[in-house]
Amino acid sequence: MDLQQRIEQTDWKEIAESLNNKGYATVPQILSADECDGLRHQYGDDTLYRKTIVMENHGYGMGQYKYYNYPLPGIVEGLRRMIYPNIAPVANNWMQALGIAKTFPGTLKELTELCHAHAQNRPTPLILKYGKGGYNAMHQDLYGEIFFPMQLVVCLNQPGQDFEGGEFVLIEQRPRMQSKAIVLNPGKGDMLIFTTNFRPAKGSKGYHRVNMRHGVSELSGGERHTLGVIFHDAS
Numbered sequence: 001m002d003l004q005q006r007i008e009q010t011d012w013k014e015i016a017e018s019l020n021n022k023g024y025a026t027v028p029q030i031l032s033a034d035e036c037d038g039l040r041h042q043y044g045d046d047t048l049y050r051k052t053i054v055m056e057n058h059g060y061g062m063g064q065y066k067y068y069n070y071p072l073p074g075i076v077e078g079l080r081r082m083i084y085p086n087i088a089p090v091a092n093n094w095m096q097a098l099g100i101a102k103t104f105p106g107t108l109k110e111l112t113e114l115c116h117a118h119a120q121n122r123p124t125p126l127i128l129k130y131g132k133g134g135y136n137a138m139h140q141d142l143y144g145e146i147f148f149p150m151q152l153v154v155c156l157n158q159p160g161q162d163f164e165g166g167e168f169v170l171i172e173q174r175p176r177m178q179s180k181a182i183v184l185n186p187g188k189g190d191m192l193i194f195t196t197n198f199r200p201a202k203g204s205k206g207y208h209r210v211n212m213r214h215g216v217s218e219l220s221g222g223e224r225h226t227l228g229v230i231f232h233d234a235s
């Protein structure tokens with residue numbers, strides 16, 4: 001099965017329910033082991049990237065990441081373009097539930113045009129690399145006025161085999177309540193779709209905003225790579 005077939009065969013209704021109820025969803029085995037290895041092995045090919053960030057230099061954690069250049073590698077471009085139309089309706093429902101006058105277009109092409117019209121021209125998909133002691137501090141990826149409220153990661157190594165620790169962590173900040181932590185352990189090739197900034201949650205008086213941040217817990221050993229796909233471009 002190729003990537004397009006895997007995406008077409010995903011149960012997007014179930015994903016939408018999970019995103020609505022929990023703010024995240026897991027899609028197992030969106031990439032094959034070979035596809036994961038291919039992306040990982042290109043980490044050293046600097047012609048593919050526009051910028052390298054050493055996380056400890058910015059207080060972002062410990063590890064490094066590289067932003068891809070346009071044109072994106074086929075798998076990265078394909079994931080971004082083919083997944084977007086399946087979750088744009090979820091984002092539109094969220095805006096409506098929260099009374100925010102914002103609609104996201106139906107295709108990635110249109111979202112990209114909207115970003116460009118707001119001087120957000122730089123691609124945001126990235127590949128990350130953490131070693132022993134590596135971690136990613138809790139954060140949100142916004143990058144400008146136009147931001148799509150969901151993003152995805154694909155884990156490119158096998159936990160327990162290639163690395164230890166290094167769980168994916170979400171913190172849900174609920175109004176007038178203490179925060180809730182969600183710890184996920186995606187396997188190699190598994191995709192997580194999650195809330196970038198906030199989502200609606202139903203309370204006794206209608207919907208309210210629940211803020212989310214994401215990060216990665218400390219690795220106790222090994223090496224962990226992640227592909228991250230953010231749908232909006234950066235200013």
Ligand SMILES: O=C(O)CCC(=O)C(=O)O
Nearest residue numbers: 128141153168216226228
């Ligand atoms: O390495 C991870 O799992 C998190 C990556 C991340 O923060 C992102 O892709 O935005």
Ligand SMILES: [Fe+2]
Nearest residue numbers: 139140141214
């Ligand atoms: Fe992030």
